[in-house]
Amino acid sequence: MQWEIVIGLEVHAQLSTHSKIFSGASTAYGAPPNTQACVIDLALPGVLPVLNKGAVERAIKFGLSVGAKINSPSIFARKNYFYPDLPKGYQISQYELPVVQGGTITIQIDGAEKTIHLTRAHLEEDAGKSLHEDFHGMSGIDLNRAGTPLLEIVSEPDMRSSAEAVSYAKTLHALVRWIGICDGNMQEGSFRCDANVSVRPRGTEKLGTRCEIKNLNSFRFLEKAIDYEARRQIEILEDGGAIRQETRLYDANKDETRTMRTKEDANDYRYFPDPDLLPVEISASWIEQVKSALPELPQARRDRYVAEFGLSAYDAAVLTASRETADYFEAVVKQLPAQAKLCANWIMGDINGQLNKEGIDISACPVNPPQLAALLTRIGDGTISGKAAKTVFESLWNGELDKNVDAIIAAKGLKQISDDSAIEKIVDQVLAANAQQVADYRAGKEKAFNSLVGQIMKATQGKANPAQVNAILKKKLDE
Amino acid sequence: MFNASLKQLSIQLAGKKISSTELTSEFLQRIQQLNPEYNAFITVNEELSLAQARAADQMIAAGQASPLTGIPIAQKDIFCAKGWLTTCGSKMLSNFVSPYDAGVIERFNQAGAVNIGKTNMDEFAMGSSNETSYYGPVKNPWDHAAVPGGSSGGAACAVAARLACAATGTDTGGSIRQPAALCGISGIKPTYGLVSRYGMIAFASSLDQGGPMAKSAEDLALLLNVMVGFDPRDSTSLQREAEDYARDLQKPLAGLRIGLPKEYFAAGMSNDVASAIEKALDEYRKLGAQTVEISLPNAPLAIPVYYVLAPAEASSNLSRFDGVRYGHRAESYSDLADMYRKSRAQGFGPEVKRRILIGTYVLSHGYYDAYYIKAQKLRRLIAQDFADAYRQCDIIMGPTTPTVAFNLGEKSGDPIQMYLSDIYTSAANLTGMPAMSIPVGFGDKNRPIGLHIIGNYFKEAQMLNVAHQYQLATDWHNQSPV
Numbered sequence: 001m002q003w004e005i006v007i008g009l010e011v012h013a014q015l016s017t018h019s020k021i022f023s024g025a026s027t028a029y030g031a032p033p034n035t036q037a038c039v040i041d042l043a044l045p046g047v048l049p050v051l052n053k054g055a056v057e058r059a060i061k062f063g064l065s066v067g068a069k070i071n072s073p074s075i076f077a078r079k080n081y082f083y084p085d086l087p088k089g090y091q092i093s094q095y096e097l098p099v100v101q102g103g104t105i106t107i108q109i110d111g112a113e114k115t116i117h118l119t120r121a122h123l124e125e126d127a128g129k130s131l132h133e134d135f136h137g138m139s140g141i142d143l144n145r146a147g148t149p150l151l152e153i154v155s156e157p158d159m160r161s162s163a164e165a166v167s168y169a170k171t172l173h174a175l176v177r178w179i180g181i182c183d184g185n186m187q188e189g190s191f192r193c194d195a196n197v198s199v200r201p202r203g204t205e206k207l208g209t210r211c212e213i214k215n216l217n218s219f220r221f222l223e224k225a226i227d228y229e230a231r232r233q234i235e236i237l238e239d240g241g242a243i244r245q246e247t248r249l250y251d252a253n254k255d256e257t258r259t260m261r262t263k264e265d266a267n268d269y270r271y272f273p274d275p276d277l278l279p280v281e282i283s284a285s286w287i288e289q290v291k292s293a294l295p296e297l298p299q300a301r302r303d304r305y306v307a308e309f310g311l312s313a314y315d316a317a318v319l320t321a322s323r324e325t326a327d328y329f330e331a332v333v334k335q336l337p338a339q340a341k342l343c344a345n346w347i348m349g350d351i352n353g354q355l356n357k358e359g360i361d362i363s364a365c366p367v368n369p370p371q372l373a374a375l376l377t378r379i380g381d382g383t384i385s386g387k388a389a390k391t392v393f394e395s396l397w398n399g400e401l402d403k404n405v406d407a408i409i410a411a412k413g414l415k416q417i418s419d420d421s422a423i424e425k426i427v428d429q430v431l432a433a434n435a436q437q438v439a440d441y442r443a444g445k446e447k448a449f450n451s452l453v454g455q456i457m458k459a460t461q462g463k464a465n466p467a468q469v470n471a472i473l474k475k476k477l478d479e
Numbered sequence: 480m481f482n483a484s485l486k487q488l489s490i491q492l493a494g495k496k497i498s499s500t501e502l503t504s505e506f507l508q509r510i511q512q513l514n515p516e517y518n519a520f521i522t523v524n525e526e527l528s529l530a531q532a533r534a535a536d537q538m539i540a541a542g543q544a545s546p547l548t549g550i551p552i553a554q555k556d557i558f559c560a561k562g563w564l565t566t567c568g569s570k571m572l573s574n575f576v577s578p579y580d581a582g583v584i585e586r587f588n589q590a591g592a593v594n595i596g597k598t599n600m601d602e603f604a605m606g607s608s609n610e611t612s613y614y615g616p617v618k619n620p621w622d623h624a625a626v627p628g629g630s631s632g633g634a635a636c637a638v639a640a641r642l643a644c645a646a647t648g649t650d651t652g653g654s655i656r657q658p659a660a661l662c663g664i665s666g667i668k669p670t671y672g673l674v675s676r677y678g679m680i681a682f683a684s685s686l687d688q689g690g691p692m693a694k695s696a697e698d699l700a701l702l703l704n705v706m707v708g709f710d711p712r713d714s715t716s717l718q719r720e721a722e723d724y725a726r727d728l729q730k731p732l733a734g735l736r737i738g739l740p741k742e743y744f745a746a747g748m749s750n751d752v753a754s755a756i757e758k759a760l761d762e763y764r765k766l767g768a769q770t771v772e773i774s775l776p777n778a779p780l781a782i783p784v785y786y787v788l789a790p791a792e793a794s795s796n797l798s799r800f801d802g803v804r805y806g807h808r809a810e811s812y813s814d815l816a817d818m819y820r821k822s823r824a825q826g827f828g829p830e831v832k833r834r835i836l837i838g839t840y841v842l843s844h845g846y847y848d849a850y851y852i853k854a855q856k857l858r859r860l861i862a863q864d865f866a867d868a869y870r871q872c873d874i875i876m877g878p879t880t881p882t883v884a885f886n887l888g889e890k891s892g893d894p895i896q897m898y899l900s901d902i903y904t905s906a907a908n909l910t911g912m913p914a915m916s917i918p919v920g921f922g923d924k925n926r927p928i929g930l931h932i933i934g935n936y937f938k939e940a941q942m943l944n945v946a947h948q949y950q951l952a953t954d955w956h957n958q959s960p961v
Binding site for chain 1: 558559565567572575577578579581676677678679680681683684685711712713714715791792794795797798799800801803804805815819839842843844847851
């Protein structure tokens with residue numbers, strides 16, 4: 001039987017507010033345990049939550065970016081359960097009327113676009129951390145993270161492969177960073193995925209029983225966990241078994257998922273509107289204000305790059321993978337508007353390649369947009385060859401000669417020979433010395449042409465302008 | 480000195496006829512002498528109180544006094560006060576010394592008032608007799624066999640027995656007004672949102688409201704002037720222009736329309752209460768007011784609605800008491816679940832457990848719509864009844880309680896009977912309207928009777944005026960059991 005995998009993702013994006021969602025304590029990462037937990041985070045008797053407007057604003061920002069409905073009023077609800085790192089014995093979250101309702105995300109998959117629908121995105125507070133090591137039979141509780149604002153973004157079960165899920169997660173990751181609501185740091189847990197996975201016979205409508213895989217904190221784990229889980233479910237079904245609805249945990253070391261809790265021991269969270277927080281009224285003018293401050297979104301930029309610069313959809317997608325990359329591209333292309341493809345190729349190739357190799361972000365790229373533009377200008381005006389440009393790029397990267405492109409070209413003697421008469425002279429010399437190959441070419445052996453070009457380039461130490469060499473050589477041979 | 484009103488003491492302090500240190504010492508001495516019998520206070524801290532008294536005397540000497548400067552006020556043990564044991568009447572918090580001040584405590588401190596001690600109360604404010612307190616019951620100063628009412632029973636007793644000049648209370652279903660009535664003092668629950676709930680240990684967040692308890696309406700006005708005020712740390716706190724609650728005290732009552740809900744004058748009210756209320760209404764008619772019969776058809780639903788919503792919120796509010804970070808933790812346990820189970824089983828008394836169970840039940844999957852949602856809808860209907868009634872009258876009156884104080888132990892085995900103590904009072908919590916009780920005489924066994932005055936939203940000044948005019952014409956409020 002042919003199986004179809006059905007995936008929906010729940011992503012927890014930590015919002016980039018300086019203070020917590022219901023208290024004034026700092027959200028900075030990595031402080032010593034419990035130094036960023038105030039009386040409210042500790043849930044002392046009598047304390048009350050006060051909503052951080054910045055968190056709501058970020059949720060609105062997200063909602064507008066995905067074309068969602070912004071609910072007003074929006075309601076905070078209590079999700080009741082006991083756990084030592086949940087100080088109040090309930091998590092303040094949203095149940096009915098989340099800030100963000102609906103919306104879509106467009107992903108690129110196999111060169112085509114696909115629309116993933118969002119169910120909702122709601123605000124909630126993070127829990128603290130339980131530390132089970134180092135306490136000799138006891139557990140330690142660190143409440144620094146308790147009360148950190150999260151936006152839980154829930155998708156519809158619209159994805160059909162781990163590749164689509166990864167593409168969706170990456171697109172979402174880029175978007176939240178793009179609009180500045182989340183730093184996207186997956187190691188620090190700022191962007192965490194839960195995947196709902198089920199399978200069904202291809203061609204059928206009814207969704208299979210799903211399992212939720214918790215806390216996937218890298219795109220690679222997301223992919224591997226989904227692949228493993230889908231295989232597991234298919235095997236069970238093909239053996240005549242049934243899937244049990246449950247929450248599973250992905251073990252990266254063993255590359256497998258295993259049961260965390262079954263539906264039977266699932267909590268009844270007893271959601272009800274939090275009486276300590278009033279319904280949040282989100283006025284049209286507030287929405288308008290947030291909208292006017294939104295940057296141009298990735299999708300809009302992609303479309304513009306195709307229309308304005310004639311780039312392929314693929315190139316446009318790569319360049320808009322992050323706002324920093326797109327901004328970099330725009331800064332370069334501004335100086336070479338006629339050479340957008342050349343700019344794109346260099347950023348996607350040499351720049352990205354070198355950044356990846358050294359593991360640094362484009363915001364810290366040693367070659368800045370004006371420097372790259374200066375380099376590309378020299379290719380465009382024929383001063384240097386594409387090959388020589390690589391050498392110049394390397395020097396720029398290494399910070400030689402104050403990163404002055406012209407100084408580097410001069411110092412390294414990389415200037416192309418673009419003088420027709422100079423090239424003609426060398427061509428004549430090479431033709432005279434290679435009579436056999438000239439004869440071969442004239443006898444129809446096209447290959448001989450390349451060999452002659454090679455000789456000419458060798459004679460000029462690679463500095464002759466290849467286009468001119470080709471033209472002159474062809475002219476002379478065809479005379 | 481201890482029989483003087485807050486107003487009188489305030490004048491004497493400001494005129495340096497007495498010092499706060501003297502006054503505070505006198506009350507501390509009375510507490511030391513009489514509290515073993517009354518059990519009105521859970522915690523007394525002479526050192527902290529006297530330090531505040533000395534500071535108040537300095538404020539007065541420096542000419543920085545305000546009406547409450549130097550006045551000893553008893554604080555209900557539901558308000559967190561920095562450096563004070565704050566138990567909420569529970570074993571669960573029997574070791575909790577608050578590291579911070581409640582909004583209300585801060586306001587009293589800023590005014591230079593003296594915290595004379597933390598008063599006894601029903602555990603987590605759940606009760607109408609003060610019998611659910613982990614620290615034992617409080618006695619009614621008028622009759623030591625009777626309950627003082629609850630949950631602010633210690634506060635009412637402290638004021639009636641002259642152990643404090645005034646006291647704070649909190650009122651979720653009648654917890655200020657019912658004990659005020661049973662102890663023969665005055666108490667007001669302001670409009671929901673006027674008094675900060677920050678640092679006031681939550682019972683039912685949408686119903687809880689702090690308020691003052693004192694010997695007279697005039698004193699209540701002075702106390703409200705300090706207690707009311709916007710607190711940005713409480714999202715339900717209302718941002719309104721400050722008002723002087725004493726401004727209308729002297730207004731004549733001619734033309735006042737008093738609404739008498741027929742549902743509150745029906746079966747259930749005892750004869751002694753009925754006749755005292757009738758006499759009080761006669762007094763109002765003499766003062767120029769007229770009475771009109773009104774109807775609050777959904778009023779009888781207030782108790783069932785209240786006993787769905789209050790436990791629902793309480794079950795969640797009390798989840799933080801888990802023995803993990805503070806409060807009682809069982810000495811031995813096998814694992815995490817066992818620690819929770821034992822700590823909470825040991826830390827909470829039976830009434831609190833009963834309400835957590837009710838609340839958990841009504842919020843459970845499959846019951847939520849039938850109980851919680853339904854109760855919320857009825858809550859709106861009850862509010863609508865009052866809105867309609869206020870088209871026919873300016874203020875509503877009735878009995879605060881159906882009977883005078885019952886005996887200690889009389890109802891403690893019968894929760895339903897106990898819950899009916901709040902039959903007239905809980906509607907004001909459900910609607911958020913201000914309501915108060917003032918003493919209007921004595922009934923069976925010479926136990927006090929309270930008149931319930933319910934006002935429209937933010938009509939506290941008018942209610943205090945109505946109460947004060949009655950107190951100018953009568954002297955029930957000046958009667959003392961000691």
